[in-house]
Amino acid sequence: MFKFTYDIPTRIYFGGDQLSNLGPELKKFGKRVLLCYGGGSIKRNGLYDKIKAEIEKAGLELFELGGIEPNPRVTSVQRGAQICKDENIDVLLAVGGGSVIDCTKFVGAARFYDGDPWDLVIRKAPITDCLPIVTVLTLAATGSEMDCGGVITNLKTNDKIGMGSPLMRPKVSFLDPANTFTVSSYQTACGSADIFSHLVETYFNDKGSMYMLDTFMEGMMKTVVKYAPVAVEHPKDEEARANLMWTSSWAINDFVSSCQSCAWSCHPMEHQLSAYYDITHGLGLAILTPRWMRYVLDESTAERFRNFAVAVFGISPDLPPMDAAKAGIIEVERFLFEDLGLTRTLTELGIDRTHFSEMAKKACEAKGGKVLKGYKHLSPEDIEKIYEMCL
């Protein structure tokens, strides 16, 4: 708890009118830039043209990897890595949300690997190097703009697996809240649920935490609870967008976790949901999180849940711990399903129990064990019960 190495050197250009720094930053790493992006929204909203102009102004050569999917596929990683090899790319520029940045990270790593990139995701082969990565963020959610990890989907095997390496941490990221003004209310809500979940996963861990970092996490959870509904309602509210964006980065950049990996609970369960049903990651997390909270709340965890409820939702510290804890979970539900308007059940998404048993096993296996060793250890049977609670 009190021993760790802090090493988060990503440079951030926050706010508007910062793109003039893009060319010079890219140039530090070389001349040949691979621009990675998704379904083309950046072409519709003008960001693509602005970025292209900066790249041209800096005299750099532009190559493109478009069409990266939400829940990005290993096939896109393969496609990108091939371009890097064929065109001798020097630096990667990811423009998009977490999916685009995650994919770009693995493109950068796969550039230095001759086999199937999926080997890197499933840890069959080690990540030995990575092209430098610069990002322009367009969605506050995954924190990929400042962290080491990424999540890749393999449709052939129905797998969605998270993996990371310090080599993949972006060197520079451009965070302009205005680039998220066009994000839909639904995606804003899902992204906010994702940020909130990162904090919940880190706050509730089995290794303990430093009080100072607890207060940071509580402050960030309060920030999401305060501003996510504002951004859903008023998409161009700069204050709300700025707070959500900067929180997305710090929720998961390894600072509040003291740069130590603590095992998560809801994310591994959700990855199975979106691998099987291709639902939005943040929505899956929103549905799972309060159920997981109810499932693991007991005498041994009530104190921690009480602290959470008091600090984040202003529940009275005078209530008995179990009552305060339950009141906090009700507030989480109110936030996710009422304030953000997210769908409350898997049933409403047309998902039934057909694959629950299989998914529960896979959630454990993806983390390399028979049991999910999170805040409370969860067996496949436990996980199946939590999925059932989501129906």
Next chain:
Amino acid sequence: MFKFTYDIPTRIYFGGDQLSNLGPELKKFGKRVLLCYGGGSIKRNGLYDKIKAEIEKAGLELFELGGIEPNPRVTSVQRGAQICKDENIDVLLAVGGGSVIDCTKFVGAARFYDGDPWDLVIRKAPITDCLPIVTVLTLAATGSEMDCGGVITNLKTNDKIGMGSPLMRPKVSFLDPANTFTVSSYQTACGSADIFSHLVETYFNDKGSMYMLDTFMEGMMKTVVKYAPVAVEHPKDEEARANLMWTSSWAINDFVSSCQSCAWSCHPMEHQLSAYYDITHGLGLAILTPRWMRYVLDESTAERFRNFAVAVFGISPDLPPMDAAKAGIIEVERFLFEDLGLTRTLTELGIDRTHFSEMAKKACEAKGGKVLKGYKHLSPEDIEKIYEMCL
């Protein structure tokens, strides 16, 4: 408020048993190391020997600059810079508290300047380069281990001036809470008052702030209020020392200020106190801070003081803002003078009003103006009144 560049690449080795990383880290910068330290407490507590052993193990050449003063003098900077030039030093290793690290920063900058190092402090000459700096922290207080600034005293002119440059930010710092177990209760209290003041100065600024960062500052102030009395009472409490140490770095490393300089109030006033009377910086801040708070509290600032009181001291949000604000200031006094046991008045330190008028003018001039442009602008007359309140 929403536009800034975040760039804080200092790597931190936190906790015990990390010194084996010292040699390899120094070696990245060269072979010739100048070890900078203070009055020799590191020789008495064994840290000096441990560090020397690591340097020898790495096959590096060791040079020494000892005897750096609390409130470090420009004469020490001069002495260090001369060694750097004569011995062609590659890297500086500061082992100590803020005074040692501050002095080391200016040694690193003065290495590349041929005139009087004081020119760099008073901005007569620009800082154009700096030797790489590695630190081993022995006192949680100034945050110099992760920030860009330093404060240097000139006894000839009775000046104590703060100055900074990103070039002076340490590359690597070793933060082992155990290295502060031998810090006296008095120095622990003063260091904690210094951390608390950094947060107060940043929290109360005239440029506004991001809510998310407000919550970080509030969390750090809560952390100091919670743990400083514990460390004063139980010097070897690792949890308390760890929380204070990591808070000291983040209170002032430019993160919560969004890397924007906002003008401070109590620090410039205190620098005159310790320049004239050589009192401990943190003690001067403790005496000044609540008086400054009372002086600037009015209808226009009550709301902010209320937020502070509610978040940091749990004052009821239902009170009228002015009442809540005043209750918060009473809590600040209780924390500094009762919990930490710091001296309450200048009179008790044998300081009278003789130099107040002169000091008040100098406090403004040191910041380059006729008025101190902090949270509320303070004229020399205002400052004199605040000094008077401290008697």
